[in-house]
Amino acid sequence: MANLEQLDQQVMWHPFTQMAEWVPLVIASGDGNYLLDSDGRRYLDGVSSLWCNLHGHRHPRLDRALRAQLDRVAHSTFLGLSHEPGVRLGAALVEVAPRGLTRVFYSDSGSTAVEIALKQSFQYWQLRGQPAKQRFLRVSEAYHGDTLGAVGVGGIELFHRIFGPLLVRSIAIPTPAGRDGNESLAYLEQQLVAHADELAAFVMEPLVQGAAGMLVHPEGFLAGAAELCRRHGVHLIVDEVATGFGRTGTLFACEQEGVSPDFLCLAKGVSGGYLPLAATLSTEEIYVAFLGRRDELKQFFHGHTYTANPLACAVGLESLALLREVTLPNAQAQLPAMTSALSRLAQLDGVSSIRQCGLMAGIQLTSVDGRALGVEVCARARHHGVILRPLGDVVVWMPPLSITADDLVLLEHATSASIRETLG
Numbered sequence: 001m002a003n004l005e006q007l008d009q010q011v012m013w014h015p016f017t018q019m020a021e022w023v024p025l026v027i028a029s030g031d032g033n034y035l036l037d038s039d040g041r042r043y044l045d046g047v048s049s050l051w052c053n054l055h056g057h058r059h060p061r062l063d064r065a066l067r068a069q070l071d072r073v074a075h076s077t078f079l080g081l082s083h084e085p086g087v088r089l090g091a092a093l094v095e096v097a098p099r100g101l102t103r104v105f106y107s108d109s110g111s112t113a114v115e116i117a118l119k120q121s122f123q124y125w126q127l128r129g130q131p132a133k134q135r136f137l138r139v140s141e142a143y144h145g146d147t148l149g150a151v152g153v154g155g156i157e158l159f160h161r162i163f164g165p166l167l168v169r170s171i172a173i174p175t176p177a178g179r180d181g182n183e184s185l186a187y188l189e190q191q192l193v194a195h196a197d198e199l200a201a202f203v204m205e206p207l208v209q210g211a212a213g214m215l216v217h218p219e220g221f222l223a224g225a226a227e228l229c230r231r232h233g234v235h236l237i238v239d240e241v242a243t244g245f246g247r248t249g250t251l252f253a254c255e256q257e258g259v260s261p262d263f264l265c266l267a268k269g270v271s272g273g274y275l276p277l278a279a280t281l282s283t284e285e286i287y288v289a290f291l292g293r294r295d296e297l298k299q300f301f302h303g304h305t306y307t308a309n310p311l312a313c314a315v316g317l318e319s320l321a322l323l324r325e326v327t328l329p330n331a332q333a334q335l336p337a338m339t340s341a342l343s344r345l346a347q348l349d350g351v352s353s354i355r356q357c358g359l360m361a362g363i364q365l366t367s368v369d370g371r372a373l374g375v376e377v378c379a380r381a382r383h384h385g386v387i388l389r390p391l392g393d394v395v396v397w398m399p400p401l402s403i404t405a406d407d408l409v410l411l412e413h414a415t416s417a418s419i420r421e422t423l424g
């Protein structure tokens, strides 16, 4: 009989993976901030299982919430029915979200959270008698997911170029990262002035563009963009799929610049990293535009089979409470140690810069022609007991918010040893 690695290679097709070159690592279990492979080896989960795990794996409170919901019902539809975990999590999200966001539309991934915001914004303007407002403005090198609508407002050449002919095209402004904030706002305003009549919304990741390689925006860009969008009658869609739920040091990145967008897209950490769940929050004004008699057909014709899955919502509700009580204060307490560790890594040969926003960080390696340094460093990190995943030549640090001082020591040592071994 084939072992799991062989079976994987026979039947599986993994995301974002060149299958011809890949060797599987099979994860058998989790234990707090660590994952264990099928041979019992332990690895610190240095990228929070693709940026979603907040409290570590198999947290007793989350496991209990999930089991309690399993004793009630695993799934029933949210199309035409409702259920307690969905409603209670929705109310809790409205309570903690930026002011003015009063309505919650669930889905199951970051990509769908963004698709929904795009479609709701588009339909809002149709319903409001401004049918020309059909286009979207975005930032260059943006990443909002892999479904076609989300790719249409994305700008990562490597991932998105090939699908160009399939997309609804958007207008891009240069990324504000590494630029003067006022200059970036002036560029945004130029586009808003030129295209306001045809623009439905401006879509952005707040404070930091994650998948682009942790590109940190200048302070004030988010608040300035919100003000400009309001002035020019264009919706602001803030994609907090990566930044939400404490990742940047506050519950939501929007809080740091006092911004209440028209749409807020949430996923990843919304279920603590346990189950697929996403939410698109919007304002009462947007919601009301969709109201009318059934035969007016103003309703939002969009929904997924597993929208508001009760297990995911139950664990999400417990996760939010745990985050506010325990895990976010822990992350805030560990932040200075993480910053110091990164500043030591910045001294290493082969590291050209460090970019950090809360507990999201990118270690930029100096490129070497013909080598995939990020992949090489992350492969070596496994031998030092840490799972990392690069973005090109950027080694990403995105530890669970439950990271401890000892875990940070391991993360730093594994990363610096791997960089030295790769470039030495």
Ligand code: PLP
Residues within 6 Å of the ligand: 108, 109, 110, 111, 112, 114, 143, 144, 145, 146, 205, 210, 211, 239, 240, 241, 242, 243, 267, 268
């Ligand atoms: N938006 C942002 C900012 C993201 O970082 C991601 C994923 O990394 C997504 C959207 C897409 O989320 P998902 O992979 O759950 O579809």
